[in-house]
Amino acid sequence: MSTSDASPPSQIITLDGLDLAALIASRVCHDVISPVGAIVNGLEILEDEKDEGMRGFAFDLIKKSAAQASARLQFCRIAFGAAGSAAAVLDLGDAEQVARGFIEDQKTKLVWEANRQLLLKNKVKLLLNLVLVATTTIPRGGVIAVSAEGEGDATAFRIVATGPTARVPANVVDLIAGRAPEDRVDAHVIQPFYAGLVAKAANMEVTIEAEVEGERIVTRATPVAA
Template sequence: MSTSEDASTGAVITLDGLDLAALVASRVCHDVISPVGAIVNGLEILEDEKDEGMRGFAFDLIKKSAEQASARLQFCRIAFGAAGSAAAQLDLGDAEQVARGFVVDQKTSLVWEAKRQLLPKNIVKLLLNLVLVATTTIPRGGEIKVTSEGEGEATSFAIVTTGVSARVPANVLDLLAGRAPEDRVDAHVIQPFYAGLVARAANMTVTIEAEIEGEKIVTRARPAAA
C-alpha cells in the first residue's frame, strides 16, 4: 500500500481561523487533561489519607503526572503553537527533546537519527506533527525511528514505526490532504488535518506507506519540488 496526499478525492475543507484555533486548543487540552486530573487526584489523597504507604503512592502519582503534563505542554508549544515566534527557524535538537518527552513510555521507544540543524519553523512543526501521527500507527506500542536527509529547506524526513498490528488509521491520508468524512472536522481528527495544513505551508509533500503489512509503516516528508 502506498498512498499520498494527492491520492484522495473530494473537496478540500477550509476552516475559519477561529474554528481552527478552537479545535487545536481542544486537542491540546485533551492531551494534558489526563495528567492534570491525576495530579488533582493525588492531592486529594494527600489531603485525606493518613497511611504513609498511600501518601507515598500519592506523591509518586503527582510527580509522574506533573512530569507528563509538562512534557506534553512543551511538545504542544512547538507542534501547535508559536514557540520561538521571534525567529524564522527552530532547532531540531529541541524537537528531539520534546518528542522524547511526549512519545516515550513503557510501550513505545523513540530512535532519533535526524541531523541536528536549524530549519524553517513550519518544517520542524510538521516533523513533530508527523511523529504524533506515527504514534497512532502502532496502537500496541513499538518503535518510532526518525531519520533525515539533506540540509536546510532541502531536508527530507522518514519516520518508521514498527510494532505488532501496525496500521494506518482510517481517514488519516484524507485528513492530511485536507479532506474528512462527511466534510466535517472535529477535535478528534484535527491533528492530522492540521499536519496537512502545516505541510502545505512548508511546501512539503507527505506520503505514508506500509512496507511490511502488519509490522512497519513509513511516513515520509519531502520538499514538494522533489
C-alpha cells in the same frame, strides 16, 4: 499522499481561522487533562489519607503526572503553537527533546537519527506532527525511528513506525491531504488535518505507506519541487 488501501477522496475542506484555533485548543486540552486530573487525585489522597504507604503512592502519582503534563505542554508549544515566534527557525535538537518527553513510555520508544540543525519553523512543526501521526499507526506500541536527509530547504524526513498490528488509521491520509470524512473536521481528527496544513505551509509533500503489512508504516515528507 498514498497507502495501499487509501479511501476514495472527499471534498477539500477549508477551516475558518477561529474554528481551527478552537479545535487545536481542544486537542491540546485533551492531551493534558489526563495527567492534570491525576495530579488533582493525588492531592486529594494527600489531604484525606493518613497511611504512609498511600501518601507515598500519592506523591509518586503527582510527580509522574506533573512531569507528563509538562512534557505534553512543551511538545504542544512547538508542534501546535508559536514557540520562538521571534525567529523563523527552530532547532531539530529541541524537537528531539520534546518528542522524546511526549512519546517515550513503557510501550513506545523513540529512535532519533536526525542530525541537529536549524530549520524553518514549519518544517520542524511538520516533523513533530508527523511523529504524532506515527504513534497512531502502532496502537499496541513499538518503535518510532526518525531520520532526515539533506540540509536547509532540501531537508527531507523519514519516520518508520514498527510494531505489532501496525496500520494507517482510517481517513488519516485524506485528512493530511485536506479532505475530511463527511466533509467536516472535529477535535478528534484535527491533528492530522493540521499536519497537512503545516505541510502545505512548509512546501512539503507527505506520503504514508505500509511497507510491511501489519508491522511497519513509513511516513515521508519531501520538499515539493519548484
